[in-house]
Amino acid sequence: MSIFKELALPTTLDDLLTAREEALRLMADARRTLEMAKEVLAPHGRHLMPHAAQIREDQDQVRRELDTSLWRRAFDMTGFKQLMDAEAVAEFEKSLCPTPPEFTASTIRATFIDLRINAESMFQRGVFNVFRYLSDDYRTNVKEPFRIGSKVIMEGMVEPSFRSGLCIRYGSWAKDKLNDLDRVFQTLDGKPFQPHALTSAMDAAFQAGEVFENENYRAKAFKKGTLHLEFLRLDLLDKVNEQIAEYYAGNVLPDARAA
Template sequence: MIGSELILTTSIKSMLEARDHIRENVSQAMQLLHGATEMEKRVTLQRYSMLESFLTSGHGHYFMLSRPTDTVDAVMKHVDAQFWSAVMDQSGIRAFMSAKRQADFNEMIGKAETPPFEMDTIKATFAELYEKRADMMEDGVVDLFRRLSWDYRTNNPVKIGRKIIVYHLLDSWGSVNMRTTDMLDDLVRILSVYDGKPIPEHRNGLYSAISDGPMRVNADVDTDYFHIKVYKKGTGHITFHEKAMLLLDQCNRVIARRYPQSLANMNGRAA
């Protein structure tokens, strides 16, 4: 009996020592992880940490503590994606990217499928983007025309004039249609680039301007380049300011260059 008690006492003592050691290691690990998440937020200028999200929001099945190398690799894919997002936002290169290209890139970020965030990869990526910035800008104009001013019967673009009408600005419940306001934000983005002006933040876009206004139906919203009148049936009547007309001519010339066969059809009409 005494022998059993001695063995039990010895086992408990070693277990308590091991527990204290584990607690110390876990505490150090948590402090290091906290420091890593704070550093990530500080560098990427984000209010949330992709690392913390990865570890706490249901992604646990992607890693195992018994395979630390695989775990680190999995975590860094998400951290790298956040860093790519930050450097793309801070560089201003998004201003030249078409809406589709931005959506494709955002999807890569969301799925953590971006390349490793390493100097050689960064240089190569930005060299390619910078070299293709004019083509990307034109792609953005074509993408915008395809959604805003396109004759689908002839599959030809239609010249944007001083006044256009956009449909589905409000849905059947009277709520603002984000897809339509995103399209109009793209128009503001392209006109801002051609105007040599900073691009307005998306958070201050037309969705917020219309949604947060005193009334959505019969709302009047002004941007630097056009005025929108919102009607009950969900349409938006857009009148471009004088300063925007020369900028629209640049857009129309891009379309005429890409679609020379459409010149005969380049007459303004409702979008």
């Protein structure tokens, strides 16, 4: 797939590395300058150094916080994050705590070369996980256990909105599930992904008592908590099913558009 072949390490990562080194140098200089200010004041009495000018964190903690932010920025810049499902993103975030890998040229190269090699399998695993628990019909389809039809019914996805009407369940896996689903469709369509744009648009429609529809989906919310979701782009649905087939068994599955 072209989305994997086009992945590359942008030259702006070099700019991030340069900025990191300069920022750490300036912060170390600032630390030394503040220590000098404290020494200048010390002979004239205790506690003269303003509290707001006190250094509260050591240099290692500063570096760890900076490197954590730089890793997150690097993942956004390279496009790898768009290939990652919620589980993979959680694994990435876990790797940054409590101590992230040092953000250096060698660790960047090792991390992103490995990700580029495994990008397709990582994406396919994410597709499989996204659609694996999409609906009861999907799970119990004996003849085609891992193929998505054009319509699904999703349980436990909807709740009353505190404003009016209905909305996607707040603070639950429901929003993450739809977010991951939309990420897959946008990626396979070669478009940039805007996190939670779909759930926000659905909420606006459901709160107004309307059926949601855009170029990819039609969705209707019900008071009992179910969400009826229809996939309108059958070409993208075919691509999803190809990814699932390759991940699950490498089989060419028969057409299921009538599902």
